[in-house]
Ligand SMILES: NC(=O)C1=CN([C@@H]2O[C@H](COP(=O)(O)OP(=O)(O)OC[C@H]3O[C@@H](n4cnc5c(N)ncnc54)[C@H](OP(=O)(O)O)[C@@H]3O)[C@@H](O)[C@H]2O)C=CC1
């Protein structure tokens with residue numbers, strides 16, 4: 001049985017992860033952690049997630065429970081994840097990281113830690129989005145030189161980073177396929193007298209509204225036709241199931257930085 005800990009246990013993803021672990025054979029929730037100031041510390045993690053009592057008490061520190069799990073699932077905030085990363089690295093614990101909003105420098109810290117522990121790090125753990133990444137590579141190679149490329153994403157009002165990690169990854173996949181450097185060609189929103197569109201650019205547009213779980217569209221628009229590749233998540237369970245699948249996949253894996261494409265065997 002794979003022993004799994006969830007940090008950010010009271011968050012939107014934390015609660016869904018606890019439910020997904022409960023629904024999956026071969027994994028067991030052995031620790032749940034929240035911010036020390038949280039009023040939910042000490043509560044029952046199963047009750048918190050709405051699945052009934054599971055006798056896992058929410059703890060106020062990862063350090064206290066380092067001996068109690070094999071893999072940590074972390075969907076929190078970049079600064080929190082980086083602290084957890086060092087603790088897991090020292091303790092030799094595997095990690096599944098779903099947090100988004102890291103800077104390039106912070107991503108390098110994840111890569112450095114992966115020299116010592118196995119980590120699955122992905123901006124989106126759904127099967128559908130990872131399939132879309134493959135389709136985007138193909139669409140960019142076929143249409144990219146002729147088409148204007150725009151990436152539109154929508155999320156719930158509580159999301160704190162923009163564009164979404166998924167939208168940025170989609171941009172990277174398209175830019176890589178076309179031999180472009182995303183940091184040079186990305187345009188994050190437009191306003192005023194912008195001038196005509198530069199064909200090389202990849203545009204991003206962000207919507208934040210209500211309870212949208214996560215919508216992404218990549219538009220390839222040329223003269224006379226356009227292709228739109230769209231993914232819509234209607235439940236966080238799709239992300240949670242992918243993260244739990246990753247936790248199982250990490251069992252016995254060598255140190256390294258992996259992503260959901262590795263877990264799904266989608267790499268060439
Ligand atoms: N890769 C993927 O497939 C997906 C990624 N995400 C990403 O996951 C992250 C979390 O999203 P979401 O669940 O919606 O956000 P929430 O704000 O609902 O959850 C984050 C949780 O982490 C807690 N937390 C923050 N700091 C600490 C700490 N030091 N110790 C323990 N717990 C802590 C927060 O507590 P508090 O509220 O008190 O701050 C909160 O409960 C985001 O970066 C989001 O983009 C989301 C969905 C899918």
Ligand SMILES: O=C(O)C1=N[C@H](C(=O)O)C[C@H](O)C1
Nearest residue numbers: 100123124159164165166214
């Ligand atoms: O914050 C969210 O909710 C989500 N974040 C991820 C991202 O930034 O791409 C994935 C998903 O779309 C939901």
